Amino acid sequence: DAGVTQSPTHLIKTRGQHVTLRCSPISGHKSVSWYQQVLGQGPQFIFQYYEKEERGRGNFPDRFSARQFPNYSSELNVNALLLGDSALYLCASSFTSDPYEQYFGPGTRLTVT
């Protein structure tokens, strides 16, 4: 079975632009969470979606938004990019919305110049 997939793997954007990152969970997993990982730090929680509904939101500005589709894939959108948004964006899927083991994708490396 395929693991969690994310696209693109790398992305370079300019300040002020917007970006859309995509994630496909493991087949059968209905929960998708998004994390931001700055180099040298632990992942920071951004959003969790379960059955297309937002179940949790971290301490990130409104420039960050996300959604989950009927096939449980998900998109993370970031508007008005700042230099500080440069990071590895990780998607994690799990079977339920309850605290459960999470399977992470390889991430999307976003560089904002």
Added chain:
Amino acid sequence: GQQVMQIPQYQHVQEGEDFTTYCNSSTTLSNIQWYKQRPGGHPVFLIQLVKSGEVKKQKRLTFQFGEAKKNSSLHITATQTTDVGTYFCAGPKDTGNQFYFGTGTSLTVIP
């Protein structure tokens, strides 16, 4: 707000030596998870602990959840070069389904 801290931040050991990382939360945790992230890789789930005082073993790895459910530890016996990476603990927020990751402990194993 809730904080999850880990010590040490870095650890260098000779191959064959033991290694321990400690995780401390400012609040009681309903459960705690441990992840390993290899350099350039993504976090990989290792284990979840739920019960107070719980101890679980995976081969050379021993995980413990404190009695007060505010701290946890990961102990590796006789480290190998394959153990290299950063080990993170992660605990859920008191409400909702947000996970707070610890600051991580980066392990280097010297052959």
